[in-house]
Amino acid sequence: MSFVGWFKSLFNIVENKKEAEAEYVKVRAKDCKGRFVGDDPSTPDVDEAWTVKKKDTKVSAKKKTKKKKAKKKKAKK
Numbered sequence: 001m002s003f004v005g006w007f008k009s010l011f012n013i014v015e016n017k018k019e020a021e022a023e024y025v026k027v028r029a030k031d032c033k034g035r036f037v038g039d040d041p042s043t044p045d046v047d048e049a050w051t052v053k054k055k056d057t058k059v060s061a062k063k064k065t066k067k068k069k070a071k072k073k074k075a076k077k
Helices: 003-011 018-023
Strands: 024-029 050-054
Touching: none
Parallel strands: none
Antiparallel strands: 024 050
16 A cells, blocks of 8 residues: 555545445434334434445355256156
């Protein structure tokens, strides 16, 4: 890693703004029991119903599927 790359990562300097926004996704907020949280009408400047979550960049491993073996029919002689 170069010094410039290290310096940018140290201060989280992002050259392309669209790339930085692409890392986060807007999702519905949930409470500790997994239920959706509603928006509080008494706070018009804050939206409690939506949160920003970091996008999962891992590539999930494909599940191995079992191949069904075809049974051979025995010919009667």
